[in-house]
Structures are given as structure tokens and as C-alpha cells.
Amino acid sequence: MIPDSTKQKFKQMLGEEKERLEQDLHGFTRENKAAPGGHDSVMEEGQLEIAPEDQAEQVTEFEKRKTLETMLERRIDEIDHALSIIDTDAYGLCDVCHAEIPLKRLEVNPAATTCIDHAPRH
Numbered sequence: 001m002i003p004d005s006t007k008q009k010f011k012q013m014l015g016e017e018k019e020r021l022e023q024d025l026h027g028f029t030r031e032n033k034a035a036p037g038g039h040d041s042v043m044e045e046g047q048l049e050i051a052p053e054d055q056a057e058q059v060t061e062f063e064k065r066k067t068l069e070t071m072l073e074r075r076i077d078e079i080d081h082a083l084s085i086i087d088t089d090a091y092g093l094c095d096v097c098h099a100e101i102p103l104k105r106l107e108v109n110p111a112a113t114t115c116i117d118h119a120p121r122h
């Protein structure tokens with residue numbers, strides 16, 4: 001069982017992290033409800049008029065932003081999920097084996113949904 005005071009602390013950590021991530025996300029995307037994840041990476045105005053030899057570089061930059069956007073959106077989803085279950089008994093249990101996730105692990109990442117054995121490998 002996780003003490004309520006610890007859950008309160010986790011909620012605050014999650015809320016603050018989410019705010020930071022959303023700021024990052026809004027730094028280079030615009031909201032697009034139709035896009036998967038709700039955002040679109042945008043390039044600066046005028047960047048379409050670039051020399052052909054620079055285009056490959058622009059595409060790479062766009063790909064990088066897309067990757068970052070996906071990472072941020074995925075992390076925000078994890079945080080939302082954690083916040084939605086933090087007041088239930090499901091919080092702090094491994095999604096795979098339903099063992100309690102060690103408190104030390106949750107202190108590092110309150111959005112963790114698996115024990116260390118079942119942590120997804122990135």
C-alpha cells in the first residue's frame with residue numbers, strides 16, 4: 001500500500017512533469033485534434049523555399065521533431081494514465097504480473113506501470 005501523503009507527492013510530480021512536457025510540445029507543434037496524439041510538428045515559415053541540396057537536411061530535422069513529438073505525447077499519455085488511477089488500488093501494481101511496484105521505482109518515475117522485471121525496453 002502506498003501512503004496517501006506519498007500519492008499526493010506523486011500527483012504533484014506528475015502534474016509538474018506534464019506541464020513541462022506540454023510546454024516543450026507547444027514549442028514546436030500546433031494542436032491538431034485530427035492528428036494522432038493531437039499535435040502536428042510545424043516548420044518555420046519560409047522553410048519550404050530551400051535549395052534542393054538542403055532539403056534532405058530539412059527532412060531529417062522534421063523527422064527528429066516528429067520523433068520527439070511522439071515521445072512527448074507518449075509520456076504525457078503515461079502521466080495521464082497514472083493520474084487517472086493513482087487514487088485506485090490499481091495504482092502501483094505491475095500491469096504484467098500485478099506485483100507491487102517497488103516504491104523506490106515509483107519515486108523515480110511515478111508513472112511507471114510495471115515492475116523492474118517487466119519494464120519495457122526502449
Ligand SMILES: [Zn+2]
Pocket residue numbers: 094095096097098099114115116117118
Ligand atoms: Zn511485473
